[in-house]
Amino acid sequence: NAGVTQTPKFRILKIGQSMTLQCTQDMNHNYMYWYRQDPGMGLKLIYYSVGAGITDKGEVPNGYNVSRSTTEDFPLRLELAAPSQTSVYFCATSEASLQETQYFGPGTRLLVL
Amino acid sequence: QKEVEQNSGPLSVPEGAIASLNCTYSDRGSQSFFWYRQYSGKSPELIMSIYSNGDKEDGRFTAQLNKASQYVSLLIRDSQPSDSATYLCAVIRRDDKIIFGKGTRLHILP
Numbered sequence: 099n100a101g102v103t104q105t106p107k108f109r110i111l112k113i114g115q116s117m118t119l120q121c122t123q124d125m126n127h128n129y130m131y132w133y134r135q136d137p138g139m140g141l142k143l144i145y146y147s148v149g150a151g152i153t154d155k156g157e158v159p160n161g162y163n164v165s166r167s168t169t170e171d172f173p174l175r176l177e178l179a180a181p182s183q184t185s186v187y188f189c190a191t192s193e194a195s196l197q198e199t200q201y202f203g204p205g206t207r208l209l210v211l
Numbered sequence: 212q213k214e215v216e217q218n219s220g221p222l223s224v225p226e227g228a229i230a231s232l233n234c235t236y237s238d239r240g241s242q243s244f245f246w247y248r249q250y251s252g253k254s255p256e257l258i259m260s261i262y263s264n265g266d267k268e269d270g271r272f273t274a275q276l277n278k279a280s281q282y283v284s285l286l287i288r289d290s291q292p293s294d295s296a297t298y299l300c301a302v303i304r305r306d307d308k309i310i311f312g313k314g315t316r317l318h319i320l321p
Contacts, residue, residue, distance in 0.1 A: 133311075138219070138313065139313050139314075140215070140299055140311035140312050140313045140314055141255070141299065141301075141311040142311070143308065143309055143310075156308065157308065157310070188254055188255070196243075196303055196307055196309060197242075197243045197262075197303065199257045199260065200255075200257065202254035202255050202256070203254060204253075204254055205254050
């Protein structure tokens with residue numbers, strides 16, 4: 099089992115460009131999350147999903163969009179990239195609730211210039 | 212007051228000694244508490260979870276929770292060089308939002 103996979107590993111964007119960060123899990127977990135981690139900082143929750151078709155905002159949702167059409171996939175969309183979105187993005191899953199262990203993907207490093 | 216506060220470190224501990232990591236939180240209604248370990252350039256992985264007051268032990272790790280003082284700690288006994296990492300404290304607030312601290316960098320001295 100691959101667990102949680104994220105693509106790409108690294109990307110450079112120009113200001114104003116858009117892109118989608120991909121996250122796929124083969125753990126059959128209901129809950130999925132997107133975090134960003136700035137240098138020397140903790141994780142900040144962007145969006146999360148409790149199941150296919152259901153998403154909700156986290157702590158820092160502005161500038162991002164998500165969708166959850168299947169259990170396996172939870173893509174994160176950046177519509178108009180800004181330098182403030184330079185960060186490392188982690189996708190995570192948990193089986194059936196927020197109270198459980200979260201399993202993280204390897205991360206996507208994004209640089210917006 | 213920050214929602215979840217940790218000393219950023221670095222905390223330097225001799226090999227074989229006990230490392231003590233601390234975390235305070237502001238939402239008195241918080242119910243679930245987690246410690247994640249993150250090696251440099253890697254993703255976080257869960258070390259311990261704790262939900263009720265008192266101590267919870269798992270191998271060399273002990274989590275301690277004191278809800279009255281809004282304080283959670285992680286003790287690492289017989290510290291090893293492989294324990295050198297950043298330790299993130301995470302708290303789930305009463306509104307079911309998870310908040311991470313900035314993390315404490317731990318350095319085990321050989």
